[in-house]
Amino acid sequence: MAVTDDAILRVKEMITSGELKPGDRLPREADLAERLGLSRNSLREAVKALSLVRVLDVRQGDGTYVSSLRADDLLGALSFVLDLHRGEDSVLEVLQVRRILEPAAAALAAQRIEPDEVVALRALCDAGEQATSVDELVEHDLAFHRAVARCSGNAYLARLLDTLAGPTVRVRIWRGITRGGAVDRALAEHRAIVDALADHQTELARSWSTVHVACAERWLPGEG
The missing domain is CATH 1.10.10.10 (Winged helix-like DNA-binding domain superfamily/Winged helix DNA-binding domain)
Structure with missing residues (x-):
């Protein structure tokens, strides 16, 4: 050593x-x-x-x-490291990690979500469907996924997911989605996730989240 x-x-x-x-x-x-x-x-x-x-x-x-040793502070260092590695291979590896963690967060959220949180998520879906630019879609997407992760009740998981795919990665994905004409499908998947959460359908929420993140990989430039 x-x-x-x-x-x-x-x-x-x-x-x-x-x-x-x-x-x-x-x-x-x-x-x-x-x-x-x-x-x-x-x-x-x-x-x-x-x-x-x-x-x-x-x-x-x-x-x-x-330090305070809070998740927010400690995971900030990971965010810095990820920002240094934004090549195609690195982004795909990040999405593969998201494909493992986001369904887990959705499953926990299905068990713990409160009615007012469901209302807030539906409002985010409404906002996403009114978006007219990639920047607005990215803002909606970040807010939506952060909200779902917060509903899991696990602060470390929520912060880790937020760190793994920040605005830089999401802009690239949503540009691919808009060029591919799949915006409606991506937003419909958000609706499906919320419906599963509202019904406390743990496995259905997990499944829709898996599909949603897997589809995101397809729309990275150079993929598909």
Whole structure:
């Protein structure tokens, strides 16, 4: 194991054991390095790496703190990485992950959704059907899928899904859909998902979500 990797693991263990909690300030660099049996250089590199993924918050002139460790903060680092890998192969791999996770989110939503959430989703469907540009379709699509994921009641799952396919990917998909003349079909799939959620039909919601994401792959430029 590389020295820096070992240092990262040592700091991680302090956090996962509860010795260091969200918001806690790390001990002075020299003291922590001595305590963990690490060189100050390797500890410094570990802190830098953990700050990049938002586990640690380095405050100049103040010290280094454990972050809030909230899903939103930690998954933001994944969003940055994904933005660096937007080639055709990478986008397809992201969609393959969505094809696994979105049906799971829809299934959970079917079990937990409240009547007012169904009303809100139907309103989003109405808005999508009134869209007149790709930008409006993308805005509707983002709002719709975020709402379904929130209805799952799992904040980590909702944030992960939002991170996996942000506006950049969705613009490419919806451009393909509009060029292929399949907008009505895509929006009808949204309606079908909502109907299944409203009826608390877990497997039907899962199935429609699977179909919807799989069809999105077809409309990526260069696919189909």
